[in-house]
Amino acid sequence: MLPISAFDPEGFLRELQDWTPEVAEQIAAGENIHLTPAHWEILELLRAYYQRFDSSPAMRPLVKWVAQQLGPDKGRSIYLLSLFPGSPAKLGSKIAGLPKPDNCL
Amino acid sequence: MALDYALLVLAAPASGHSSLTAVRFARALLARGHSLQRVFFLDNGTLTGLAAAVTPQDEHSPLQQWAQLAEEHQTELILCISSALKRGLLDSTEATRHERPGATVHPAFELGGLGLLVEAAQTADRLVTFG
Amino acid sequence: MTAAARKSILVVSRHAHPGSSLPRSALDTALAAAAFDQPVALLFQGEGVLQLLSEQDSRAAGVRNLRKVLDSLPLYEIETLHVDAAAAAAFGLDRDALPAGAEWLDAAGIRALLARHDHVLGF
Amino acid sequence: MLLHTLSRSPAHSALRDCLAVLGPDDALLLLGDGVYAALAGSEAAELLAASGAALFVLDADAALAGVRERLLPGATVVDDDGFVALSERYSRQLAWY
DSSP, X not given: XXXXXXXXXXXXXXXXXXXXXXXXXXXXXXXXXXXXXXXXXXXXXXXXXXXXXXXXOOHHHHHXXXXXXXXXXXXXXXXXXXXXXXXXHHHHHHHTTOOOXXXXX | OOOEEEEEEOSOTTSSSHHHHHHHHHHHHHHXXXXXXXXXXXXXXXXXXXXXXXXXXTSOOHHHHHHHHHHHHOOEEEEEHHHHHHTTOOOHHHHHHXXXXXXXXXXXXXXXXXXXXXXXXXXXXXXXXXX | OOGGGOOOEEEEEOSOSTTOSHHHHHHHHHHHHHHTTOOEEEEEOGGGGGGXXXXXXXXXXXXXXXXXXXXXXXXXXXXXXXXXXXXXXXXXXXXXXXXXXXXXXXXXXXXXXXXXXXXXXXX | OEEEEEOSOTTSHHHHHHHHHOOTTOEEEEOXXXXXXXXXXXXXXXXXXXXXOEEEEEHHHHHXXXXXXXXXXXXXXXXXXXXXXXHHHSSEEEEEO
């Protein structure tokens, strides 16, 4: 468990290198999400997206990315919303330890 | 025929006078009976909204000119949020969100996403850029 | 909003990126248009063609790798990158140096591209 | 049919890039330091004249730069109202800066 000081008031990590799978569980718990293997599959894709494209995805490219990697059944907004309610791209990125979005998209 | 205009300002207010040219263009188009819903400030253009900018008394202040235009014509002045944050332009919400001492944006301006530029492009008959 | 009412945007990016923030703003604008499902195309003109060079590595510089962000454009349904062929030639760049899917345009091709978009944004 | 606006001096790559796509059906409005491109007898002015595009210069900027009496004969001086009128006539604008 990271101390509360490791997070900003919105619950984002201050230092991205602090991220570990345990930290992801901790951030998810703060969002009332219990991480299942289905969540992890998406979180790993988000981290891979960031590695490859040096940016966090908006919703539309995230759906397409998931569809490319996991097939059309999972590459749908409704599926991602069921795992990460509200805004899957933003919430998923937060739990996956990606940079805090600048609210631009 | 009256047209809907949107303006995109990329020029910093204190380098050259492109920002003042853009304000004069805005006033001229309104005088010709056209409408101007929104001016979107992007990149160095977002510096236009810096509340603390001081212009010598014998020169026109881009900040004041834009603020007056907005007040007289209800024109929205939007600063691209990601460009603005990088340059230290924050409203009170973003100051809290990023734990900074206080707001630095003039109240005539609002922070917003690039979606507002995209939306303006969809509705506007003319989109004119000032770089 | 009906498809017929949607206005298309052409983003023209003509600055080299390490020295200017404009290429980033150009790219962000294109990504925003695509994220909101609006028709958008990108033209790299003049020095802007240098943004497309492969093998850019931004780690030592400590900034975002714009070239890697460009690779995500197909996920935003921006499939074609338009390239100013004369500018690329002037910088000694051949087709191997730039992304495979790029569409190389001469001056007439660029004029035709400019003419078929509703709004043109120069960065 | 584009309205080009050029606001950098002729020494900058903006002029070269603009000339590369400027067509005879287009209009070019010079503003800011771009007004120097219309100096009569200059290399830039010759290139602009050869392009066949309709050439305009923003009055306030020509005055500021001190070039109003030295403009290429084919250039038309317009005020802010004239700038708006150009944007009415040409539905697309491309800014070079």
